Amino acid sequence: MTYIDEAVLDDQDHLAACDSRSTLRALATAGAQLREGARLAREAGVERLARSDRPRSVLVASLGGSAVVADVLDMLAEPGSPVPVAVRRNIPLPGWVGSLDLVVAVSLSGRARGPLAVAAEAARRGASLLTVGAADSPLAAVCARARGVHVDVGPDRLSSRTSLWSLLTPVLVAANELGLVDVDEAALEQTALRLDAEAEADRPSSEAFINPAKSLALQLSETVPVVLGDGPLSGVAAARAAMMLARTARIPATHGELPDAASQVVATFDGPFTAGGGRGVDRLRAGADIFADPFLDGPAQPRLGLLMIRDAPADITSPDHADLAALSDAVLKTAYDAGVKVATITAESGHPLTRLAGQIARVDYAATYLAIGSGLDPAVSEHIHALRDHTRA
Known part of the structure; x- marks a missing residue:
């Protein structure tokens, strides 16, 4: 004590x-992270995920400081999502994951073993892939080979604990496009304002x-x-x-x-x-x-x-x-x-x-x-x- x-x-x-x-300064950028994350998600083309049939299921891989990304999506989707949302921290990938499913892998550095292994196995099985992490990282490379959608987290992100909204926002934007959650532009801006006020x-x-x-x-x-x-x-x-x-x-x-x-x-x-x-x-x-x-x-x-x-x-x-x-x-x-x-x-x-x-x-x-x-x-x-x-x- x-x-x-x-x-x-x-x-x-x-x-x-x-x-x-400068952890306190990094936390104070949460609202700006959210706004930037939404912009980067759209620039990366997350709407492409909704152009084909809705996935049979969504599986999210995130751990450590970014583990809450999977928890937030699961919580927001549970009341009304038309498809199940599952959480996986590491391999083995569940046997039911295949070409009809969407796998989301999140890692700030793009090098975390769990999400990287999940993304690689999902790509091997032909699943649709959305990844969020550093550009020019192994995770981004796996996503590119699988013709998935990779969203960069932006510059100067040193810790997943202080970069939550850079990691979470692209996942929520994509989930909203798919109709899994109700997180529209107004909800994102309301949240950014709340984060600004808390800062x-x-x-x-x-x-x-x-x-x-x-x-x-x-x-x-x-x-x-x-x-x-x-x-x-x-x-x-x-x-x-x-x-x-x-x-x-x-x-x-x-x-x-x-x-x-x-x-x-x-x-x-x-x-x-x-x-x-x-x-x-x-x-x-x-x-x-x-x-x-x-x-x-x-x-x-x-x-x-x-x-x-x-x-x-x-x-x-x-x-x-x-x-x-x-x-x-x-x-x-x-x-x-x-x-x-x-x-x-x-x-x-x-x-x-x-x-x-x-x-x-x-x-x-x-x-x-x-x-x-x-x-x-x-x-x-x-x-x-x-x-x-x-x-x-």
Whole structure:
């Protein structure tokens, strides 16, 4: 558990010194990435995918920082897509994939083994192919040989974690052309505006007491967090949040989605990371040393945190919305009663993609501030480098 001094997050020199690859600046380009991604998709000719018969199925391969691309398409397509959408991170390709299907492979560098292998096998079987990644990459070459559609991600994209909208937008534009999702020009622009607004609210020069991402980082810094989404849309945001907290902030985080994850999350409230395992909370709080200095004395033990990500109530049309809302409220009340530190993010109203974008962006910034506040570079991990060295040996 890390205690962060609020002043550190408002120290512009410290922010710049820790952020060697300008992660905060890259996150702030999300709206511009979306607009550029839509333009590049059209220039690449994604509409060609819709000129022939609609594919029998769509399979999406993305992993690591771009894994959420497949999750977003699956979530948006599920309510009304006329064809199934499947997710695959690596080979083997399912036996049913053939010439009647569309395979989408996403990799920022165009060199990730999983999507590259999936694309190559799909091309061998004669499936239609859409790839998104760097130009002049192995992935682009595979797509060209298969006469598929490759969409470039644009210049200066250094990390898939900060280039989400360059990767996701072409896939959504293509899916809209195929009638798999309802993400038209208006929805894309609405989403870009939401991302612009979040970038303004979470900018480094905004002080912590009014900056929602810095405030969230301060809350999460004192916990071992569990991230819980209150439905399918927020469940995607929760998975992305857990990945960003682990990969960017170096905080182990688990995630789940209601209603299925309610029991397994609430069960942790009885464990060793709550005050008295959820029992005797008031007694333990009363006996705590109010003069303890977390910076000098160190924390006695980590404290469980719950980050609840909630959809905009006015925009949820699911028939079981009332039950999910009641379950979310019950989980939150149980958490408070057990001494769990709770933080919430509630989406603003809008198109499903717009609501999701706001949830994702808030945690992306918070995870980055959490890393910087802890004295870590959000883009560089010595142990990731060590892992790569070991796997090359």
